[in-house]
Amino acid sequence: MKTYCYKPRDQLRIYSLISGRAVVGLLFMNYNVGNNKLFARAVEVMMKITGNQLDRAVAADILSRDQADKLVTFLRAQPVTGPRFDFTHILYYLGGMLAIGAMTLFMNLGWETFGGWGIVLIALLYAVAGLKLTTYFQAKGLAVPAGICAAFVTALTPLAIYGLQQALGMWPEHTAYKDYHHYIRWHWLYMELGTLAVGAVMAWKYRYPFLLMPVAATLWYMSMDLAPLLHEGKYDFEFKALVSMWFGAVNILLAFWVDIRSRRSGDYAFWLYLFGIMAFWGGLTSQHSDSEYAKFFYCLLNLGLIGIGVVLVRRVFVVFGALGCSLYIGHLASTVFKDSWFFPISLTFIGLGVVFVGVWWQKNERKITSKVHGVLPAALSDLLEQRGS
Numbered sequence: 001m002k003t004y005c006y007k008p009r010d011q012l013r014i015y016s017l018i019s020g021r022a023v024v025g026l027l028f029m030n031y032n033v034g035n036n037k038l039f040a041r042a043v044e045v046m047m048k049i050t051g052n053q054l055d056r057a058v059a060a061d062i063l064s065r066d067q068a069d070k071l072v073t074f075l076r077a078q079p080v081t082g083p084r085f086d087f088t089h090i091l092y093y094l095g096g097m098l099a100i101g102a103m104t105l106f107m108n109l110g111w112e113t114f115g116g117w118g119i120v121l122i123a124l125l126y127a128v129a130g131l132k133l134t135t136y137f138q139a140k141g142l143a144v145p146a147g148i149c150a151a152f153v154t155a156l157t158p159l160a161i162y163g164l165q166q167a168l169g170m171w172p173e174h175t176a177y178k179d180y181h182h183y184i185r186w187h188w189l190y191m192e193l194g195t196l197a198v199g200a201v202m203a204w205k206y207r208y209p210f211l212l213m214p215v216a217a218t219l220w221y222m223s224m225d226l227a228p229l230l231h232e233g234k235y236d237f238e239f240k241a242l243v244s245m246w247f248g249a250v251n252i253l254l255a256f257w258v259d260i261r262s263r264r265s266g267d268y269a270f271w272l273y274l275f276g277i278m279a280f281w282g283g284l285t286s287q288h289s290d291s292e293y294a295k296f297f298y299c300l301l302n303l304g305l306i307g308i309g310v311v312l313v314r315r316v317f318v319v320f321g322a323l324g325c326s327l328y329i330g331h332l333a334s335t336v337f338k339d340s341w342f343f344p345i346s347l348t349f350i351g352l353g354v355v356f357v358g359v360w361w362q363k364n365e366r367k368i369t370s371k372v373h374g375v376l377p378a379a380l381s382d383l384l385e386q387r388g389s
Contacts, residue, residue: 089144096148100155100214105181112176116167119177123160127153134206147208154214157198158191165190184224192222209266216251216271220279223247241286248280259312263383274316281305281320285327292336299328311384 054068063071103126111119130153137146158180165171165187172187180188199215227243255272262268284301287294302324309317329347337343361368373381 092144092148096145096152099148099152103152103159104155116163116165116171119163120160120167123156123163127156127160130156138206143208144210146206147210150202150206150208151210151214154195154199154202154211157195158188161191161194184228186225186229188225189222192218192225196222203268207266209268209270212268212271216275219251220247220275223279237286238288241283243283244279245283245287248276248278248283251276252280256312260379260383263379263386273314277305277316277320281324285324295328295331299325302328 054063054072057063058065058068103123114122130149133149134146134153137143137149159177162171162177162180175183175185175187179185180191195218196215199211199218203211203215223243224240227240231239251272255269255276258272259267259269284298287298289295302321305317305321305324307321309315309319309321333343369384373384376384
């Protein structure tokens with residue numbers, strides 16, 4: 001088979017989103033880990049109650065002081081199953097990022113001195129240690145570090161397959177594992193397929209949503225590596241953007257399906273949504289057209305992303321949708337209405353109008369939501385209730 005080798009992946013970035021294989025999204029910790037039953041959800045919400053709020057509840061005779069103290073004691077005794085923005089969880093994810101990055105992004109040519117079988121052995125030893133830690137943390141009820149360690153094991157798969165191929169003499173010359181995160185080449189596909197297989201087994205066995213992170217990233221990698229094989233002509237920037245956009249759309253639909261299936265358990269769709277919207281928005285934003293109608297349609301699509309994010313309670317949609325709308329408004333200000341005194345005034349009134357729409361929505365949200373849920377399929381309505389509760 002012909003070896004496809006194109007420009008570095010780092011040069012294929014579409015607004016820093018289409019490529020650049022980095023461990024991303026660790027800051028987006030807006031998902032649940034473990035069982036997400038009604039009681040667990042209630043505890044999660046109540047854990048966000050501050051001491052001042054409890055004091056005000058006592059002052060309003062909603063709770064007695066004794067009840068408030070007992071409630072605080074009870075909540076502090078509950079095991080933490082989901083990520084939170086505190087020092088403990090920052091340490092969890094910082095350590096996990098360093099460990100995963102050490103065996104993926106930061107690998108160097110020094111490892112080549114171990115040879116193929118040496119790399120396989122080291123990867124297996126790391127994997128055994130990762131599985132032991134996963135089991136240990138799982139027994140302790142520490143879902144977040146257990147999920148991180150399980151994801152670490154999955155992230156070792158490409159290295160183990162690379163070492164095995166090298167040991168069997170099946171690896172092409174003049175390439176090394178460190179290029180995996182920077183170049184598009186067909187022979188990465190074996191590593192990616194193996195990672196997906198291991199990721200599926202690990203997710204089935206341990207059921208931690210964070211395990212979907214390496215799976216989603218690998219799917220993104222695979223879309224880039226498969227695209228040149230499916231395109232006989234020149235693999236140019238426009239084609240990369242198109243592939244990224246369609247892959248992102250399919251990934252979002254997959255995430256939505258997973259979201260519905262897992263609506264009563266953990267948030268297994270988070271990472272699929274994240275990588276999907278990054279690929280879709282990056283490809284969409286990189287499309288070129290001189291038509292103002294096309295640019296206006298681009299703005300409408302981004303408004304649609306914001307709406308989807310609000311309905312599904314997915315902040316990542318809102319963030320990228322807002323970025324797209326900002327880009328369109330910037331285009332209007334710098335090109336269409338350049339040096340126009342009327343445009344800033346119009347934009348001000350539009351912004352105030354949006355504020356009043358927000359006030360109207362706050363007053364009528366429950367009534368509208370109830371009517372909408374009444375006409376939706378049962379599974380989708382249940383999903384929205386679970387995410388919005």
